[in-house]
Amino acid sequence: MTFLNYAPAPESTAILDLRPSYGLFIDGAFVDGHGAPLTTISPATEKPIAEIATADAHDVDLAVAAARRAYDTTWSRMSGADRGKYLFRIARLVQERARELAVAESLDNGKPIKETRDVDVPLVAAWFFYYAGWADKLDYAGLGPSPRSLGVAAQVIPWNFPLLMLAWKIAPALAAGNTVVLKSAESTPLTALLFAEILQQAELPDGVVNILSGAGDTGSLLVNHDDVDKVAFTGSTKVGREIARSTAGTGKKLTLELGGKGANIVFDDAPIDQAIEGIVTGIFFNQGQVCCAGSRLLVQENVHDEVVERLKERLRTLRVGDPLDKNTDVGAINSAAQLKRITELSAVGEDEGADRWSPECALPDAGFWFAPTIFTNVSTSHRIARDEIFGPVLSVLTFRTPDEAITKANNSPYGLSAGIWTDKGSRILAVADKLRAGVVWANTFNRFDPASPFGGYKESGYGREGGRHGLAAYLAPSRADATVRSTVPAVARTQAEPMAAPEPVVETTNEDTK
Amino acid sequence: MTIDTASAERAVAPAARAIEVVGGDLTEKSLRRYLEGIPGVDAVGLETRASALGTRSIKTTSKAWALDRIIELIDLTTLEGSDTPGKVRSLVAKALVPDAADPSTPRVAAVCVYGDMVPYAVEALGSAHAAGSHTGIQVAAVATAFPSGRASLAVKLADTKDAVAAGADEIDMVIDRGAFLSGRYGEVFDEIVAVKAACERDNGTFAHLKVILETGELNTYDNVRRASWLAILAGGDFIKTSTGKVSPAATLPTTLSMLEVVRDWHRLTGEKIGVKPAGGIRSSKDAIKHLVTVAETVGEDWLTPELFRFGASSLLNDVLLQRQKLRTGAYSGPAYVTVD
Numbered sequence: 121m122t123f124l125n126y127a128p129a130p131e132s133t134a135i136l137d138l139r140p141s142y143g144l145f146i147d148g149a150f151v152d153g154h155g156a157p158l159t160t161i162s163p164a165t166e167k168p169i170a171e172i173a174t175a176d177a178h179d180v181d182l183a184v185a186a187a188r189r190a191y192d193t194t195w196s197r198m199s200g201a202d203r204g205k206y207l208f209r210i211a212r213l214v215q216e217r218a219r220e221l222a223v224a225e226s227l228d229n230g231k232p233i234k235e236t237r238d239v240d241v242p243l244v245a246a247w248f249f250y251y252a253g254w255a256d257k258l259d260y261a262g263l264g265p266s267p268r269s270l271g272v273a274a275q276v277i278p279w280n281f282p283l284l285m286l287a288w289k290i291a292p293a294l295a296a297g298n299t300v301v302l303k304s305a306e307s308t309p310l311t312a313l314l315f316a317e318i319l320q321q322a323e324l325p326d327g328v329v330n331i332l333s334g335a336g337d338t339g340s341l342l343v344n345h346d347d348v349d350k351v352a353f354t355g356s357t358k359v360g361r362e363i364a365r366s367t368a369g370t371g372k373k374l375t376l377e378l379g380g381k382g383a384n385i386v387f388d389d390a391p392i393d394q395a396i397e398g399i400v401t402g403i404f405f406n407q408g409q410v411c412c413a414g415s416r417l418l419v420q421e422n423v424h425d426e427v428v429e430r431l432k433e434r435l436r437t438l439r440v441g442d443p444l445d446k447n448t449d450v451g452a453i454n455s456a457a458q459l460k461r462i463t464e465l466s467a468v469g470e471d472e473g474a475d476r477w478s479p480e481c482a483l484p485d486a487g488f489w490f491a492p493t494i495f496t497n498v499s500t501s502h503r504i505a506r507d508e509i510f511g512p513v514l515s516v517l518t519f520r521t522p523d524e525a526i527t528k529a530n531n532s533p534y535g536l537s538a539g540i541w542t543d544k545g546s547r548i549l550a551v552a553d554k555l556r557a558g559v560v561w562a563n564t565f566n567r568f569d570p571a572s573p574f575g576g577y578k579e580s581g582y583g584r585e586g587g588r589h590g591l592a593a594y595l596a597p598s599r600a601d602a603t604v605r606s607t608v609p610a611v612a613r614t615q616a617e618p619m620a621a622p623e624p625v626v627e628t629t630n631e632d633t634k
Numbered sequence: 635m636t637i638d639t640a641s642a643e644r645a646v647a648p649a650a651r652a653i654e655v656v657g658g659d660l661t662e663k664s665l666r667r668y669l670e671g672i673p674g675v676d677a678v679g680l681e682t683r684a685s686a687l688g689t690r691s692i693k694t695t696s697k698a699w700a701l702d703r704i705i706e707l708i709d710l711t712t713l714e715g716s717d718t719p720g721k722v723r724s725l726v727a728k729a730l731v732p733d734a735a736d737p738s739t740p741r742v743a744a745v746c747v748y749g750d751m752v753p754y755a756v757e758a759l760g761s762a763h764a765a766g767s768h769t770g771i772q773v774a775a776v777a778t779a780f781p782s783g784r785a786s787l788a789v790k791l792a793d794t795k796d797a798v799a800a801g802a803d804e805i806d807m808v809i810d811r812g813a814f815l816s817g818r819y820g821e822v823f824d825e826i827v828a829v830k831a832a833c834e835r836d837n838g839t840f841a842h843l844k845v846i847l848e849t850g851e852l853n854t855y856d857n858v859r860r861a862s863w864l865a866i867l868a869g870g871d872f873i874k875t876s877t878g879k880v881s882p883a884a885t886l887p888t889t890l891s892m893l894e895v896v897r898d899w900h901r902l903t904g905e906k907i908g909v910k911p912a913g914g915i916r917s918s919k920d921a922i923k924h925l926v927t928v929a930e931t932v933g934e935d936w937l938t939p940e941l942f943r944f945g946a947s948s949l950l951n952d953v954l955l956q957r958q959k960l961r962t963g964a965y966s967g968p969a970y971v972t973v974d
Contacts, residue, residue: 122934123696123699123700123703123925123929123934123937124929124930124934125696126690126691126692126693126696127692127693127694127695127696127697128693128694129691129692129693234689238689389673389674390673391673391674391675391676391679392673393673393675393679393680393683393894394675394676394678394679394680394683395679397679397682397683398679437930446689446690446691447690447691543673543674543676563676563678563679564678564679564682
């Protein structure tokens with residue numbers, strides 16, 4: 121036998137107690153939706169999981185009205201300490217039901233169980249714990265004494281980290297005293313609905329969080345609803361732009377977390393074995409369906425061949441297959457549409473003359489699968505070096521000097537993430553200082569922590585999520601103190617703190633806040 | 635301050651591997667330059683990778699195979715001041731028949747004892763002694779003033795020669811960590827070369843040389859990596875983590891780091907070097923994590939006694955308990971495996 125063909129180690133789905141159909145979660149209860157119901161499937165098998173009600177305009181009205189009512193009567197009047205208690209309770213319930221959530225997420229999204237178990241769900245709990253702690257300390261959020269909440273937050277989240285994006289959105293909103301109407305992604309509604317059950321378990325007051333399922337039109341109804349004070353969106357730059365346009369001038373505060381084409385820069389003195397791991401984590405984590413993925417590898421020319429050779433060897437040990445198997449490294453692509461996009465862009469890469477390589481790996485017949493792929497001989501003008509592929513496809517480019525690395529890394533309409541691999545601390549600081557990316561990782565990649573702000577430059581969006589800065593997206597200075605913001609010019613602030621997120625400014629235009 | 639060029643230019647022993655890789659005129663300086671040119675290790679990244687490998691889920695048939703293979707890779711060890719011929723005979727008996735209740739249990743790779751206990755181990759093994767062949771149980775002897783290595787070179791060489799003459803198939807030597815940490819790489823190198831020479835038997839064959847780095851005293855992964863290269867360049871057949879007398883002994887990140895060196899050496903020269911984590915691996919679970927790390931770093935080819943060993947004493951019984959559990963479906967208990 122060969123040991124490396126590990127015997128199957130599937131995580132049991134017995135822990136799941138799914139209903140055949142789910143309604144909308146409005147005002148603390150599951151209710152029927154009036155949109156055309158959708159069937160959510162497992163992308164690994166294309167088998168249906170459950171029927172999910174979707175929201176039409178009337179349902180959106182009901183949800184926003186419930187959120188408004190809860191804001192006016194309960195949540196905005198509650199002390200921060202009490203809001204914190206609910207958030208702590210939610211965090212603990214997430215931990216208690218961690219395995220169940222992890223299995224559901226793998227099933228519905230297609231990502232490997234080891235990621236949902238070891239990354240997604242623990243981070244969800246961490247996010248709630250972190251912001252629970254902030255709920256009674258908002259005076260120290262950097263907006264002066266007694267900042268006020270905004271009101272009703274409309275939140276629209278993507279399918280790549282369904283539950284984690286929900287936590288990124290809901291935790292700070294609730295800690296700051298807002299109520300929420302959240303729309304989950306069309307292809308991954310399941311865990312948001314399990315989360316709604318957790319909210320019932322936590323006895324969160326009715327209407328504080330409302331969860332709708334549906335496609336883009338539902339999201340559009342929600343963000344354009346008149347009675348919404350705040351819009352938070354994570355998703356594509358195209359949709360982000362539409363939202364920025366439609367909310368402009370409405371007074372709604374907006375944060376956008378959009379696409380990216382992250383540069384992962386490997387210098388010749390990098391700790392080579394760890395850099396290889398970082399490249400793999402950067403682009404194959406969650407099948408590359410990560411907005412901050414390190415999808416452009418910039419390697420110093422004198423180590424290019426060695427890095428590529430080692431990388432190929434490492435990719436041969438990646439295990440592609442059943443997301444619920446505990447040894448799976450790379451799972452299924454989330455949807456047929458996404459698979460089509462990845463396939464098309466990869467074909468373009470070949471047409472443009474880049475060299476395509478994938479390790480030998482057998483892909484299952486049913487479901488949506490794409491083998492880990494790297495392109496070498498990629499030029500900055502190639503589409504695979506510019507467009508966000510949002511899949512397990514890495515474009516390898518080279519550079520000769522740090523200046524060239526910085527120029528090439530910044531040569532993108534996006535500016536969400538970047539990575540630097542070098543043994544030299546001074547170089548990390550010098551290069552990070554010049555990268556136009558919201559997140560710069562040094563000798564690591566795709567690491568997340570609730571205390572660390574996350575967000576983009578340029579077409580990657582504006583506003584920050586996570587950390588103290590993430591609170592600012594859901595707060596305004598108290599009225600008496602409203603002049604505080606203008607005392608320090610924006611330019612001075614960003615120069616003093618180049619790595620930090622923007623301070624709270626009114627983010628209702630789609631200009632780069634930096 | 636004057637630069638001591640004389641000692642930097644001091645020639646070191648002309649070991650074949652080093653000449654091939656570093657270049658013809660081997661000096662303290664050229665050796666140092668080579669070792670310091672090796673890419674660094676990022677400790678956080680290394681430990682993250684090791685813990686990720688540790689989450690592999692090895693079940694059913696894979697687990698059964700792994701448990702048997704772990705037994706076949708064990709250097710069953712007793713290294714106590716209180717060792718006696720009787721204790722060594724008992725250890726050998728356990729090595730021959732690890733589980734009296736299950737004759738299908740494989741035998742361990744070797745018994746590992748102090749040099750003066752080698753004759754008793756050889757005698758107790760009788761016809762089961764490998765004696766230079768690949769079948770049967772090897773006798774490994776720790777040498778060179780184990781575990782501290784604080785003795786003159788003459789004493790270390792005599793220690794080694796004694797053990798080889800008494801029938802040891804493998805010599806587990808310790809490097810001079812003091813010399814290594816103070817940057818006298820040439821001295822460490824020369825000593826390994828000399829011990830390797832002392833491993834020669836009368837008939838011209840050599841006892842296998844395992845070089846113990848004592849990673850717990852080297853302290854950083856950069857040092858571990860450098861010492862691994864040094865030991866291989868000087869002619870070691872195996873690189874071994876620890877004596878088991880210093881804590882921390884073998885850890886998964888340390889073993890991973892050494893396996894990466896072995897992989898790189900193989901890529902560079904086509905030659906296969908063995909790795910032996912020793913000390914601190916007490917459970918089947920830990921041992922399986924090591925197997926996974928070997929298989930996914932250097933490849934499955936390394937999962938043979940010629941290229942990978944566990945230096946352990948209490949690991950064997952835990953593996954036997956796990957084997958019994960797989961066979962019967964129920965956990966027994968420490969009373970159902972023998973103490974040696």
